Amino acid sequence: MTMLQVSVYRYNPETDNAPYMQEMQVDTGGRDLMVLDVLHLLKEQDSSLVFRRSCREGVCGSDGMNINGKNGLACIKPLSECVENNRLVLRPLPGLPVIRDLVVDMTQFYRQYEKIKPFLINDTPAPAIERLQSPEEREKLDGLYECILCACCSTACPSFWWNPDKFIGPSGLLQAYRFLADSRDTATRQRLAELDDPFSVFRCHGIMNCVNVCPKGLNPTKAIGKIRTMLLQQAT
């Protein structure tokens, strides 16, 4: 038996006065399981434990959580990459309201995403088949379109913790740049105008927590820098 010591955040607003950490042990059989596998083993012991998951392969973005102090996707985080001293500590994503156990309320996160109008805007007449892009133009979207909206980055960002209602956050800004950089989008001006306040973009202080945690290896800080440059170019 290879027992892993797991400490998991528990909170059920209907029965608990306050959140607490539950200590549990899991037999990993010495295998390098993913954190999500451990969660399922925990759920076999205590079926009241609640967490989100769906694809179990890092595609849907539903099992973002704080694993031994660092945000990540439970389904693609092997124990060998996060366990220290045979101990695993699981908490919900920081900064967002907890609905129950590891499940957080993502409303604020999605509201910021909504603000950046995450769809192509193009007022020119639609062509017969499709709007074409050159390979070079398409290449500009690499490193941007892959975002799965898991919220690992935004909930690791202090600026988002302090102003989740005003600062778009790394995830939303990466997406904002994804549409600013798209050759088929014609709303660049309006998009930029909506970002030029002291909070939406400029609360980013380049701490790069977002880059540090993104499970898809994306770089929101770089995208934010590009938005800043675009704002600067437009204004001078």
Next chain:
Amino acid sequence: MVTAVTSFGRSGLYDWMMQRITAVVLAAYTLLIVGYLITTPDLTYAQWSGFFGHTWVRVFSLLTLLSIGAHSWIGLWQVSTDYIKQTGLRFVFQAVCGTLMFVYVVWGIQVIWGL
């Protein structure tokens, strides 16, 4: 767009650029003063006051003073909007900072120009 009436320039880009430009001014002034102190080892009062008698030094000092005012206003405004969640308290903090900054700038002008 998020409005922010108490921010320095009300545009994030403007504040951001001001923060950078004033930082450059502050750095340049620091270099000037440190450089002067190093190249003038046995500094006397007469030399020091003569140095500040040059109009360009006075203008540069004034520019630096105004830069400190703008730089710290933008910085403290950001800190206050990050950490002080209660509107009344935040407003009081910003008012105190604003007043202090104003007092220091006026006082500084008096010192530099020997009014």
